[in-house]
Every structure is written in C-alpha cells, then in structure tokens.
Amino acid sequence: MTIYTRLQPLLFVNNLAAEKEFYLKLGFDISYESDDFAAISFADCVQFGLLDKPDFRMHENVPMIWQIGTTSVREVFEIGKEAYLEIVEEPVAQPWGEWTVKIKSPSGYIVIFEGPEH
Numbered sequence: 001m002t003i004y005t006r007l008q009p010l011l012f013v014n015n016l017a018a019e020k021e022f023y024l025k026l027g028f029d030i031s032y033e034s035d036d037f038a039a040i041s042f043a044d045c046v047q048f049g050l051l052d053k054p055d056f057r058m059h060e061n062v063p064m065i066w067q068i069g070t071t072s073v074r075e076v077f078e079i080g081k082e083a084y085l086e087i088v089e090e091p092v093a094q095p096w097g098e099w100t101v102k103i104k105s106p107s108g109y110i111v112i113f114e115g116p117e118h
Contacts, residue, residue, distance in 0.1 A: 009048045011064070011109065016052035018106035023050075025083035026076065026103075045069075058108030070115040073099040091117060 013019040016038060020030060023040045032039040036052040046068060058064060070076050073091045080087055080103045088102035088110055099117040102110055 006047060009066070010051050011048060011107075012053040012056040013050045013105075013107040014052075014054055014056040015106055016050060019050050022085065022105050025085060026079055056107065060108075063108060063110050065110040065112060067112040067114055070113045072118050073101050073113055073115055074118050076103075076113040077101045093117070 011019075016036065020033075020038050020040075024030070028040050028042045028046070030038050031041040031047075038050045039047065040050060041047045077087065077091050080101070086104040088104050089100070091099050091101045093099055094114075098114050100112050100114045102112050104110055
C-alpha cells in the first residue's frame, strides 16, 4: 500500500525574488507562486517550496545543506559558473563513486548536486 506520494520541503528564504532567480538560472521551473510563496520543480522528480520570510537568517555555524540528484555534475557546475552563482565547492569525485558540486543560494542554503561527472 502506498500512502505517501511525495516529499516537498518548504524552505524559508529572506529574498523570494533572488531565490526564484537562483533556481531558474539552474534550469528549474516555477510551477506555482503567490505573493509570499513559490513552488519550484523540475520534471516530475524535484518539487519544493520557497516561503518568503524577510527576517530569516541562516545561522552560519549550522547551515542548511540539501542534495539534488543530477545526470551531470559538470553541466550543473558550468550552468552555475556562467550564471555567476556562488560555487562553494567545484566538482569533486566522492569515495562512494559519485561526483558532487556545491552551490550556495542567496539565503545561504548549500545545495549539493550529486551524480556522475558528465
């Protein structure tokens, strides 16, 4: 029996417009939006929400880190670089066989993209 259908995290952001632009530059879509919310998606496999909280501040000692699977870490890196996004860590091979690249969002989230290098 399947009773759970999706995981859709809601992320507080201090600048909704900047966060939407960040994810649009990476190739995501906005599937729904209102004055203080945007639903971000990519195909049928990635869905999450951005909730505008202007006073939200990421605690620098406890950053929110989350991971998105990709078919090409190198392509995500090139997209981020061309869009002048803050690359925290360039593509690197991990001991478990995958590659990762880390990009920081305007609100301070560290987004790890993981998958094959190419």
